[in-house]
Amino acid sequence: MARYLLRRLLLTLPVLLGVATLVFSLIHLVPGDPAQSMLGDSAPAADVATLRQSLGLDRPLLVQYKSFLTGIVRGDLGKSFRYGTPVTREIGSRLVRTIQLALAAMAVAILLAIPLGIVAAVWKGTAVDHAAMTVSLVGISMPNFWLGPLLAILFAVVLGWLPVSGTGSVAHLVLPAVTLGAALAAILARMTRASVLEELRELYVMAARARGLSRLRAIVHHAFRNSLIPIVTIIGLQFGAVLTGTIITETIFAWPGVGRLLIQAINFRDYPLVQGCILFISFTYVMMNLITDLTYGVLDPRIRLE
């Protein structure tokens, strides 16, 4: 196991370096002078020069690159142009909100999708199955930047049950979490149905049925447990979609997380903060994928030997 862990970690390092290099080069892709772009065309030349110096853009490219990489290792992503504070502090202060939203969305997805998938599998080929799968297809096709406002219209404007934006109570979390979790729920429901149906063909399920268990009991007590592996895989793989989904969902519902911070930083041309947010989100994604991979290694020893 230790060798497997080490090998996976070593394979991840070049990817992280590649991501860091791409994020570093972002500021150099800004057309013209990044400092001028941040301050605006009418900014005095002296101010532009000062900002360029404080961003380190006056130094040779290789020196900038080295300092960027050592900064990442030390947890220093530079200073935000807008707030004048360290980028890591700005991200850190909003991180809890993003984690709250992502976890709530995943909980919504799991709670909706698994019963829906099981129901569709139990009553395969019936109207119940078709209805469940149609609902999930609609969920997959509905972009979250449409679903969010629609839910807001229905539950905040028409019914007045939930607040339309902001934070402060659990009620504030409901609409963003459902918006973000819907697509994952749709994918999970289909996966659960397929996975349970696959297990139903196995001999042990037939044996259970032969002992007189109902189809529902055979699924819940036997097939479902074994069908969990592909379901957990999908949850792990979809984490990236949830992570990018937070950018849009937080913007729609004015949820003060890292995604909203990124969009605000882009609007203010706060390039160090943009770089910091992009780096943070992608590093988190890579590490989550690594953890998912390592979990398989623990669950299924055959993977370690491949």
Place this chain on the structure above:
Amino acid sequence: MMIRLGAVIVALTVGAAVAGPILMPYQPSAQQLERRLERPTLSHPFGLDELGRDILSRIVSGARISLLVGLSVVTLSTIVGVILGAIAGYAGGRVDDVISRLMDVLMAFPGILLAIALVAVLGPSLGNVILALSVIGWVGYARLVRGQALRARELEFVQAARALGAGAPRIILRHVLPTTLPAVVVQGTLGMAAAIIAEAALSFLGLGVQPPTPSWGTMLDAGRSHLFDAPHLTIFPGLAIALLVLGFNFLGDGLRDRIDPRVVR
């Protein structure tokens, strides 16, 4: 059934995008400020927006942007992805290593995050959206074609061509690429849906097509400020996006089932 429904939705959208400017009684940018936010009526079936513009005309006009972005991104991504994927799969060794590592790095950015980052620094415009979505889009095609090329390299007819003295470019073009074509067509159809949704997302975030050009994402963004007084600003553009995306997904899934399930799945 699904494939037909998908084809009908796509054909209707293409038809509307092509013939729309002739058929629509209103200019998409014509304003009637005194009638702003007016709800749907017989003369304006989808209502009027925050500047009193006919929403139906703007949706029809926005279809052109969505299809243009979809086609451009899919074409660019396919060309780059197929070429690099075929080279990586067929050449193997260090060439494959370099291309595969580049793909690994690009795939380390979840969803459209890299596209958001690129548009953020390059500036919001239609061209930059197409460029940014193509930068992330080619990887899917390259992975697909690389896998197919790796397999095709070992096929007997490819080995026979090699034995007869055919060079690598000829083998790739004449023998390897045709075996990958069905899978690429399916990927391209599903890629249209992905590109349309990504463009709308970028425009919704204010990073895509800029007003007054009618884009479905920009229209949805404008609707956000009027959820309480004019929900039709949100409902119709979103419906257009969801329907067209559903159409391309149906078409792609149907094609995948028809062509050869083993090749793609």
